[in-house]
Amino acid sequence: MDIVKLTAIEMREKLKNKEISSKEIVNAHFDRIEEIEGDLNSFITLTKEEALRAADRVDNKIKNGENLGILAGIPVGVKDNIITKDIRTTCGSKILENFIPPYEATVIEKIKNADGIILGKTNMDEFAASYSTETSYFGVTKNPIDRDRVPGGSSGGSTAAIKAGEVALALGSDTGGSNRQPASYCGVVGIKPTYGLVSRYGLISLANSLDQIGTFGRNVADAALMLEAIVGQDAKDPTSMDIEKVDYLGRLKEGIEGMKIALPKEYMSMDIDNRVKEQIMKSVKLLEKLGGEVEEVSLPHSEHAWSTYYLIVVSEISSNMARFDGIRYGYRTKDYETLDELYINSRTEGFGEEIKRSIIAGTYILSSKKGKEYYNKALKVRTLIKEDFDKVFEEYDIVLAPTTPNLPFKIGDSVKNPFEMYNSGIFNIPANLAGLCAISLPCGYVDGLPVGLQIMGDRFKELNILKAAYAFEEELSIGGER
Amino acid sequence: MGYKTIIGLEIHVELMTKTKIFCSCINAFGGDANTHCCPVCLGLPGSIPKLNKAVLEYGIRAGIAFNCQIADYVKMDKKHYFYPDLVKGYQTSQDDRPLCRDGYVEIENEAGSKKIGLQRIHIEEDTGKSIHTEGGDTLIDYNRAGVPLIEIVTKPDINTSEEARMFLENLRNTLKYIEVSDCKMEEGSLRCDVNINVIDTETGNKTNITELKNLNSFKAVVNAIEYEEKRHIDYLERGENTIKETRRWNELENKTLVMRGKGGTENYRYSVDVDVLPVKIDRDWIEEIKNNLPELPHHKKERFIKEYDLPEYDAGVLTQSKEIAQFYEETNRYAKDPKQVSNWIMGDVLRRLNDEELEVEDLKFKPKDLADLIGFINNGKISNNIGKKVLRDMFETGEKPEEIIKKKGLIQISDEGELKGIVEKVLHENQQSIIDYRNGKDRALGFLIGQVMKSTRGKANPQMVNEMVKEMIEKR
Numbered sequence: 001m002d003i004v005k006l007t008a009i010e011m012r013e014k015l016k017n018k019e020i021s022s023k024e025i026v027n028a029h030f031d032r033i034e035e036i037e038g039d040l041n042s043f044i045t046l047t048k049e050e051a052l053r054a055a056d057r058v059d060n061k062i063k064n065g066e067n068l069g070i071l072a073g074i075p076v077g078v079k080d081n082i083i084t085k086d087i088r089t090t091c092g093s094k095i096l097e098n099f100i101p102p103y104e105a106t107v108i109e110k111i112k113n114a115d116g117i118i119l120g121k122t123n124m125d126e127f128a129a130s131y132s133t134e135t136s137y138f139g140v141t142k143n144p145i146d147r148d149r150v151p152g153g154s155s156g157g158s159t160a161a162i163k164a165g166e167v168a169l170a171l172g173s174d175t176g177g178s179n180r181q182p183a184s185y186c187g188v189v190g191i192k193p194t195y196g197l198v199s200r201y202g203l204i205s206l207a208n209s210l211d212q213i214g215t216f217g218r219n220v221a222d223a224a225l226m227l228e229a230i231v232g233q234d235a236k237d238p239t240s241m242d243i244e245k246v247d248y249l250g251r252l253k254e255g256i257e258g259m260k261i262a263l264p265k266e267y268m269s270m271d272i273d274n275r276v277k278e279q280i281m282k283s284v285k286l287l288e289k290l291g292g293e294v295e296e297v298s299l300p301h302s303e304h305a306w307s308t309y310y311l312i313v314v315s316e317i318s319s320n321m322a323r324f325d326g327i328r329y330g331y332r333t334k335d336y337e338t339l340d341e342l343y344i345n346s347r348t349e350g351f352g353e354e355i356k357r358s359i360i361a362g363t364y365i366l367s368s369k370k371g372k373e374y375y376n377k378a379l380k381v382r383t384l385i386k387e388d389f390d391k392v393f394e395e396y397d398i399v400l401a402p403t404t405p406n407l408p409f410k411i412g413d414s415v416k417n418p419f420e421m422y423n424s425g426i427f428n429i430p431a432n433l434a435g436l437c438a439i440s441l442p443c444g445y446v447d448g449l450p451v452g453l454q455i456m457g458d459r460f461k462e463l464n465i466l467k468a469a470y471a472f473e474e475e476l477s478i479g480g481e482r
Numbered sequence: 483m484g485y486k487t488i489i490g491l492e493i494h495v496e497l498m499t500k501t502k503i504f505c506s507c508i509n510a511f512g513g514d515a516n517t518h519c520c521p522v523c524l525g526l527p528g529s530i531p532k533l534n535k536a537v538l539e540y541g542i543r544a545g546i547a548f549n550c551q552i553a554d555y556v557k558m559d560k561k562h563y564f565y566p567d568l569v570k571g572y573q574t575s576q577d578d579r580p581l582c583r584d585g586y587v588e589i590e591n592e593a594g595s596k597k598i599g600l601q602r603i604h605i606e607e608d609t610g611k612s613i614h615t616e617g618g619d620t621l622i623d624y625n626r627a628g629v630p631l632i633e634i635v636t637k638p639d640i641n642t643s644e645e646a647r648m649f650l651e652n653l654r655n656t657l658k659y660i661e662v663s664d665c666k667m668e669e670g671s672l673r674c675d676v677n678i679n680v681i682d683t684e685t686g687n688k689t690n691i692t693e694l695k696n697l698n699s700f701k702a703v704v705n706a707i708e709y710e711e712k713r714h715i716d717y718l719e720r721g722e723n724t725i726k727e728t729r730r731w732n733e734l735e736n737k738t739l740v741m742r743g744k745g746g747t748e749n750y751r752y753s754v755d756v757d758v759l760p761v762k763i764d765r766d767w768i769e770e771i772k773n774n775l776p777e778l779p780h781h782k783k784e785r786f787i788k789e790y791d792l793p794e795y796d797a798g799v800l801t802q803s804k805e806i807a808q809f810y811e812e813t814n815r816y817a818k819d820p821k822q823v824s825n826w827i828m829g830d831v832l833r834r835l836n837d838e839e840l841e842v843e844d845l846k847f848k849p850k851d852l853a854d855l856i857g858f859i860n861n862g863k864i865s866n867n868i869g870k871k872v873l874r875d876m877f878e879t880g881e882k883p884e885e886i887i888k889k890k891g892l893i894q895i896s897d898e899g900e901l902k903g904i905v906e907k908v909l910h911e912n913q914q915s916i917i918d919y920r921n922g923k924d925r926a927l928g929f930l931i932g933q934v935m936k937s938t939r940g941k942a943n944p945q946m947v948n949e950m951v952k953e954m955i956e957k958r
Contacts, residue, residue, distance in 0.1 A: 083528040096527070103521045105528060204527040209756040238532045238759055319560055319753055322571020323525050327622075343564055366562075366751035375753075 003028035004165035008074045008222040011168055015073040018062065022055035022073035026117055029075045033119070033166045039147065042161035044080045044090055044138045046120035051075070054117045061115070071116030071229050077161045077170035080121040081128050082213065083202035084108055091204050092124040092136035095324045095331045095350030105202020106237065107171060107213055107230045114229045119167050123157030126352045128178055128206045129317060130154055131421050132414045135354045140411055145187060145450065149408040152182030152424070155216070159186035162216050169226045170216040175206045176309055177428025179214035180440035184403035184452025187442045189223040189469070191215045194459045195435035196241040199234030207316035210432040220441060220470045224248040227462065243460050251463060252470045257291035259468060262396035266302040267427060272405040279444040279451040280402045283472065287400070290471050297396065299388040302430065304381050309429040311365060311378035318362025321355065386434040393458040398468050401427045403440040403452030431456050439465045441473055484683035485718070487711050489640035489676060493653065495632050495663045496608060496671040497540045502628035503607045504531030504574070509630065511669050515623040523628030525569030530757050533558070537630040538581065538761065540662045541605045542771050544632055545582030547660050547778055548600055552768050553581055558758040562751040567610035567622050575606035577752040587656075589648040598649050599637035606631050638677070643707040650674065650700050659804045660776050667699055674703055679724070680714035689714040690726040695741060697731050706731040709738055782807055790820035799828050805842040806832070809849055816853030819860065826856060830873050846880030855883040868892050868940055896943040904942065905950050908933045909958070916955055927951065
């Protein structure tokens, strides 16, 4: 039995049946990490000692016949923008290279309470602000499917680790597709939950009004299991909502007979790689075969999604980056005499190029009269985009789209053509602007590279997208495939 | 001749809420450095602010007390600038939609009453505190970071240093009355900045506005305004103009010094703090706060006049601070003699407090003690003059009046037989005075009474002595 090829749910079953121990699971994964990590670079920090201690606790619980949490013994990777107490949290940035937080993110507490085993902190684009994981201060992560290509981003470390069998489940964050785009590129399942379903307490903000912690698994059920473990209102995050808990795993198999499925015509007429488009159309047919009723709909403000997103995201980034000033924690330049030099040199040396671009753009927008006008316009268009979706969801249960318009690009290409890379999030952004839930799952392969299908759902209707994704995956029988 | 000074004030007031504005850390002055802190008030990455509803309530209380309009809903905005004591690179404050706007504070000047308009009152978080050591290091204490503040901005309605002082005193008393802040300038829970310029009323020329900082007492505010008034007028008289700048008050040298120039307007890059969800302010809630508002100073004054039948002057003095009013009412609850109690507090008690620059809270004795003292006087146990002596002792030692009276043997002699003996003795020893009195010299009577009081060390009941002396001379 190759432990690292098991799904999370299989691992948990075998652990409960005492076929394997938690310690064996952890060791098998660290063996795999040792074997492949030098090449992939999925992790920024590994926490083997803590993981083995946690495994001991789970094994003791089993020995004593105690109740086990829903993530019992399952190895989890955590994106490095989620705060872990006493374990350094870098956000993929030099400016936080040595930042060891004194507190714990709510989702980490939940994983620990569910007996999940955290193996380490995964690589990411600096502050989660890009789509390739190339902007990490800790080097690029390679796509396990094709090592010349990026794993996508910003949660590329998490998706690569899952694909390569380094962990079974992982957490990411999604501000404009950072969970879905890398899931698509690495051929795994990624969920961006509704804004407010999962506590953001301890997620280092990129753009607070768009950020949401999300989950990854090798198949839909695994990603849903991870989601089930972290949902819930949190007193520490006032933007988290009190939503009645849904038994995702229990209801996953209900099927999609009669489900109303929307296909936005504006999306399909955008610039999409024909090979990707073909896979998506095939997927539409498959969903119809499963009993879904697919109809074309209109989301009239779609073409403004990207510029709206950009204005909001860089404004919030420039503001959120202000606290990294070299005074209290994180990187401080050695080269300063005055306070201004301390600020300027620490930030100049500590931030990477992509983040600096966002800070400059965002500062311009918030400080100039013209910029403020653009920004306020963006907030209005955001409402219009939201209303487009509200209208569609009055009649439809889910909305289909490609996860990305393209296939994973080669490492280094994004430097030559950054707009191509920004463009890869074009179908992801609307769900963030509207605060919806969405999932990306593999729907086929083109020239050996995976294509992702994106399913969006109304706010807090995660069950709809999970049911559809599960039925689709079953039919395609790609679940668990690597 | 004609210059008109135009003054606007910006006052920061720390609220007395139990916890800070966005976290559950304790809101208290002092404490060991960096002990009242958590990830939220330290602005650690990943932390999320959670608005303390009490801060809104306190702000609304102030808004009601100062006759403001209260907003329908509030949002918080981020005000960006870099400073080491600012943990997030921005201060969470309010920009275009303050909690309260368009209020006023009424002051009484020679011309009658004048309304000083308030532009706005908004809520925001305080910053940490930088401590510059003699060695040249800067240490930062973040205990104050996240302490809730209201910022009160007046309209430029103030024209003299005296008006500024009256305005501030009124503002402070009211804020203390409604239990919004303890307003201790020395602890920084009330901080005042001044914007000032002067207009030549004949030519219409006016100086550029100077912003004054580091004003640590009302006296400093008054002195700094007077200093600046002169400085601005000097410029106008020379046909020049002041520079638009921020100056700091130097208490030791009694003058203002340039702190920083203010070229263009500062750009704070305000944007909405999306982590703090907007709050709708229910009109019912405002009503409820209004109904539960502690009595305001002018209401209390009116009530004192009506309920205790006090002259307006007395009521004004007794309600000048909440603590004095409270002391008065408590004393009277025991003494049940409103005018007497008023006389004692307005007279001996307040005079002594003022002389020693103390507050009512510093008194060593309790309202009950003062009531007892007044009772002893009223029932003739001691004389009024002895009462003053006893009060002096109470001031110094805090001892109960009856103990002082007992210990020092101050009980008034009202026993007719005892007094008669004493008077008889004094008359016997002062035959000449009796003759003088009979010859129409009234002063002689006063002398004889004085002798009786002297021989009893003031304890003799003065009224009885008075009558008795006259009576006994006649009988002789």
